[in-house]
Amino acid sequence: MQAADKKDTFEEIFQQNERRIHFHIHKLKIRDPHHEFYQEGLCALWNAYENYKPDKGSMATYFNYVIRNRLIDMIRKQTREVELMERMSHQKMTELEDGNHVKKHDTSYPLFNMPEMNIADPRLWQQLKVQLTQNQWKWVLFHIIGDMPIKDIAIQENTTVEAVKSWGKQVRRKLRNSMYYEQLSWDL
Structure with a gap:
């Protein structure tokens, strides 16, 4: 070189x-x-x-x-x-693949993982749960208590957003009725 x-x-x-x-x-x-x-x-x-x-x-x-x-x-x-x-x-x-998901149309969505909640009066929620349908209770549990978006609830429950909204409307309608409070034994 x-x-x-x-x-x-x-x-x-x-x-x-x-x-x-x-x-x-x-x-x-x-x-x-x-x-x-x-x-x-x-x-x-x-x-x-x-x-x-x-x-x-x-x-x-x-x-x-x-x-x-x-x-x-x-x-x-x-x-x-x-x-x-x-x-x-x-x-x-x-x-x-950890088992905590829902598959819908080749897409995987994580399941709602509800942390330990501090509910002021568990008896109140239990009385409400008894008076609601299973789907109405899911709306209360996930949307009201768990603050989960309606779209995510629909994906998790394998239903439409409109169906989840309908569950919420039914719950609100029941809660507006004063006769319903008497059935629940709530003093509000």
Whole structure:
């Protein structure tokens, strides 16, 4: 190899050292169908050409060092990206397959996970539950107590939004009736 004089252009250096890039790709057992690693090696060769200082050592050794390390850095970067994608994919699959979801039309929706609620008077809610239908109670439980959106209730219960709204209308109608309060034994 010649010393990097200012007479030597990058084209000349490239023609003399292009095989180094291929050598390191082969030596590191890199599959490069899209020539990404070759391009990275080419950039490394350019940077080495620009930054080479003849008093620091042989140009060939410096080129080998820079090209090899840039290729290894690129392998590490791609490996980190693949590991990140695998972790994200695994996390998503865990969320979908943990058993706490409802599938509807090839889409998975999480089930409502109701935290422990502090209900002021459980007896009051129990009396109300006895007087309501199962669907009306679901509306009270999920929408009123659990603050769950109507659309999510419809998905969870595998019904329409209109049906859930209807449950709510029936509950409100019952609660507006003063005779209903007497049945519930509520003193409001």
